[in-house]
Amino acid sequence: GAGVSQSPSNKVTEKGKDVELRCDPISGHTALYWYRQSLGQGLEFLIYFQGNSAPDKSGLPSDRFSAERTGGSVSTLTIQRTQQEDSAVYLCASSLDASPPVEQFFGPGTRLTVL
Amino acid sequence: GNSVTQMEGPVTLSEEAFLTINCTYTATGYPSLFWYVQYPGEGLQLLLKATKADDKGSNKGFEATYRKETTSFHLEKGSVQVSDSAVYFCALWKAAGNKLTFGGGTRVLVKP
Numbered sequence: 595g596a597g598v599s600q601s602p603s604n605k606v607t608e609k610g611k612d613v614e615l616r617c618d619p620i621s622g623h624t625a626l627y628w629y630r631q632s633l634g635q636g637l638e639f640l641i642y643f644q645g646n647s648a649p650d651k652s653g654l655p656s657d658r659f660s661a662e663r664t665g666g667s668v669s670t671l672t673i674q675r676t677q678q679e680d681s682a683v684y685l686c687a688s689s690l691d692a693s694p695p696v697e698q699f700f701g702p703g704t705r706l707t708v709l
Numbered sequence: 710g711n712s713v714t715q716m717e718g719p720v721t722l723s724e725e726a727f728l729t730i731n732c733t734y735t736a737t738g739y740p741s742l743f744w745y746v747q748y749p750g751e752g753l754q755l756l757l758k759a760t761k762a763d764d765k766g767s768n769k770g771f772e773a774t775y776r777k778e779t780t781s782f783h784l785e786k787g788s789v790q791v792s793d794s795a796v797y798f799c800a801l802w803k804a805a806g807n808k809l810t811f812g813g814g815t816r817v818l819v820k821p
Contacts, residue, residue: 627809637814639810649807685752697755703752
């Protein structure tokens with residue numbers, strides 16, 4: 595079937611605005627992950643969902659970041675009051691299950707630019 | 710905490726050259742280890758993995774052996790092609806937290 599999809603592919607916003615990034619995982623995948631890829635920080639984990647629950651939110655950089663997942667499928671990452679340091683590529687991945695370690699399939703990413 | 714260190718790039722090679730990308734990790738216990746590859750304009754893809762000590766992961770001519778004694782998972786390929794030009798990421802996974810911890814990535818450029 596189709597792979598992980600993310601929208602938008604590119605987002606340019608002004609500092610202080612809120613943005614929503616969407617991820618559609620592979621059908622049937624129960625685990626969903628958000629990562630951020632930036633020049634200064636490399637690839638860093640943000641949050642993961644098992645079903646609709648997020649057991650680990652420790653990677654979220656600040657309380658401006660939040661994420662939800664509904665129906666065990668689509669997930670939205672919201673960044674409030676965006677700052678320039680939020681500029682990065684936001685990657686979503688999904689896997690069939692969370693444990694034992696199975697392959698995480700990555701989407702193409704959303705490139706966020708905060709002016 | 711867990712961390713992964715890999716050699717900085719870019720690594721520039723000629724076609725048919727031997728490629729090694731060093732990767733070492735810090736973690737307690739026995740993490741699973743992965744190499745992911747990101748081709749230009751594409752998303753991250755799993756290249757190979759090893760889940761226990763002395764396991765060898767292999768795919769597309771690439772190999773990496775999980776060395777517990779040296780906490781390493783070096784990636785090797787005997788004869789690279791132009792199509793191997795990409796960014797390679799070493800990563801580890803542990804059940805606690807269920808997240809991949811990535812190295813900084815190594816850009817490889819193979820010239821004809």
